[in-house]
Amino acid sequence: MKANPRDVHTGAYYIDGDVAAAEGALAAGCKFLGGYPITPSTEAAEAFARRAPEVGAIFIQMEDELGSISAVLGASWAGKKALTITSGPGYSLMMENIGLGAALETPFVIINIQRGGPSTGLPTRTGQADMMQTRWGSHGDYEVIAISPDSPQESFEFTVKAFNLAERYRVPVMLMSDECVGHMTEKVVIPPASEIEVETRRYYDGPKDKYLPFKPDKNLVPPMVKAGDGYKLYITGLTHDEKGYPILNQNLNTRRLVDKIRLNADKIIETKEERLDDAEVIVVSYGITSRVAIRAIEQARKIGIKVGSLRLITVWPFPDKKIVELAKKVKGFVVPEINYGQIVFEVERCSHGNANVILVPHGGGSVHNPDDILGAIKQVAREKKRSEGIIEYKTGLEHLVFDQNKGSRPDLSG
Amino acid sequence: MEIRFAGFGGQGIIRSGIIVGRAASIYDNKFATMNQSFGPEARGGACSSELIVSESRILYPYVTKPDVLIAMSQEAYEKFKPNLKKDGILIIDTDLVKLKKAGKLFSIPATRFAEELGNRIIANVVMLGFFTALTKVVSVEAMKKTIPESVPSRFVELNLKAFDKGFNYETEMVKSRGSPPDVDPPRAENF
Structure with missing residues (x-):
């Protein structure tokens, strides 16, 4: 509509x-x-x-x-x-x-x-x-x-x-x-x-006495009714059955809460891909960071590094399949985000050890300096061996904070 | 082209960024990204807005080395002058900023002019008139369409007068001196 x-x-x-x-x-x-x-x-x-x-x-x-x-x-x-x-x-x-x-x-x-x-x-x-x-x-x-x-x-x-x-x-x-x-x-x-396309609510239109508030259709999503319209409507935060009545196992309805998103993930997920055809390095980013990353990608291309961009428009559900496939083809992923590592763990999980994953961390307060993203792209491009786990790129800011005297972050391992 | 407007809260600093950005993007069909900066406690005190105007899509959203700095307070001048691009244009309110070192400097008594026109609150628009004539970042036509949309309707006429005042100040100075109104020589000697 x-x-x-x-x-x-x-x-x-x-x-x-x-x-x-x-x-x-x-x-x-x-x-x-x-x-x-x-x-x-x-x-x-x-x-x-x-x-x-x-x-x-x-x-x-x-x-x-x-x-x-x-x-x-x-x-x-x-x-x-x-x-x-x-x-x-x-x-x-x-x-x-x-x-x-x-x-x-x-x-x-x-x-x-x-x-x-x-x-x-x-x-x-x-x-x-x-x-x-x-x-x-x-x-x-x-x-x-x-x-x-x-x-x-x-x-x-x-x-x-x-x-x-x-x-x-x-x-x-x-x-x-x-x-x-x-x-x-x-x-x-x-x-x-x-x-502008808008989705209207899908209401139940069967006989009133047959209505089951949590009986799904073939997409695993139940149609709704309005509270107060005269349907028998029992809703509770307790784990419930199709009628909405409390039950003591999660096999049916809770499983479906998860499945209705997971099994429809391909229909839900949107990504924006740029220059992935020949890419050896892929920058995975979302939100404002994607925009800043483009500048780094353009600079890297200028110096001959084959780098592309996978922008997550949908962040959840996470595009597992896409990363799994790309990981088999590339040397590594660069993941800049304005935190000390969140979505990078998903990228690493889906890489299945097939590609290096490098985090470009950034504490909140501002956006990344594109030079740091560029630095990480260069690091992945020249990396010969496959690393275990996530590599953390040392940004200019990190150098400033940790390198003043000792040259590294404090070693707390002992 | 990177522009920073800076001064106190209440001088219309953010509004100035919005007016020029709107003129550039809606009427001159350029790309214009504006950001504002303020602290956590409240929106008073020092305040600045940063505007990037470009022929192509703007990626990095913040101003790094502005081409133009418009300073309407001493604090703003001192804080942001060091970041101005080499050969960048500095525009100050003559009566509100005392200079330490003159670079490529232009000054206009915007607040004084605004008071003469009847209300100091339009000093920012006097400044925008001057800025438009001097830098040509936006067209006069675009600015004259944008200002009436950006101020309360009963103040449209006053704001347009303020814009013309600033604009004419620049053009008349060019005519009489053959160059834009650089540093006011007597004032510059004072500091």
Whole structure:
């Protein structure tokens, strides 16, 4: 289905990534934002709140992030596309009910404008250190979907995409942006509603007395009903059967929570590949780091290194198959990320020892210096032997911190 | 072309970056990426915005060595002057910045002009008029379309006047001296 023209603010604007994400949510038909303001995501909530009355949407500033995520679940079960917007500490507070959302197969979107952590960390500066938390942050077995934009334009487009995926798979979807993209102002073109594809919720249309809230269709995803529409609806965070009643084993429904994402992974996963045909070295990156990496890749190509780029648009589910295949063909992977190693572990896992994997670490606060990514590309290109485990590239910053007297990081092995 | 606007919160520093960026990207069809910088506690105090304008897609999102620095406070001047590109253009508010060393310097009493026009809050737009005439990073037409979209409607006329004031200051100085208004000689001698 196409977007509703009333929801779409068609035109060319000069706006930041936060505002663009809010416009994306509205264009996707989101009618509820429950949130608690937190830097650097507040501009997104403000932008949504400003436009909400024009499109019949509601913004509630909740008492905290626990309340925010709970309200989002409620709004979604009431039949609205629902959203929360947060960052670092707020995201941590939401973890428990993200699990409830996954268990109850509740479609909603979280926009996480990542900042430096841990704890209060760097509220006004960037980071990419919530990636593993997104995958594993709530307890128990579940799967979510996470996508990562590198510009305000993509913040708009990917938020629409996030809502579509949430509805299609009845799953929490995270837009993993960051402060740099969120506060970056660029031209954003919002197309007419007729060019924006939106997924509508799939409702159960059989006889009322036959409805089973967790009976899946052939895609492993059950159709929904609205709470209060007169169906027999029993939903609980306890492990449940197709009726929603508590049961004492996880073989059926919990298995399916995982399978509905894993078995549909090929349909969900999107990557952007550049110059992989002859590549001996591949830079695997996501979000703002992809953009910075392009500069390093261009420089490496100029000096004759055959390097390509695999950009993860979908970070979760992780593109296992792609990395497994590429690992058989290349010398190694370079993984720059604004953390001290998260997605690099996934790349290494999928390499199966067939290629070297080098991490270009970067503490939060700013983006990489492209020279460090270039240095890592050169190191992989000249490496003759296969190393065990992840190699950590020593960036200019690391030299500055650790090399002042001793020439290396402190040795704590003894 | 990398440009840094710097001064205090409340001088319209971020807004200046947005206006020029919007003019360049929406009306001049160039690429323009703007970033702002502020600390964790609140959005007061020192403040700067960085803008990159280019004919091709901008990859690295931050300004590293600006071609143009517009300093509207002493603190901003002292903090950011060392990073200005060699031969880069420095534009200061004559009355707000005391110079230590003059390079390729241009000065305009933007805040004084704004006060003469009736409101010091438009000093940044006086500065933008001067900046536009001097650097030609954006076209006058694009700026004149962007300013009315970027300020409250009751202040459109005042802002356009402010823009013209800054713009004309530069062009008149070129006419009378045959060169843009470099360092004000009497002021430069004072420091």
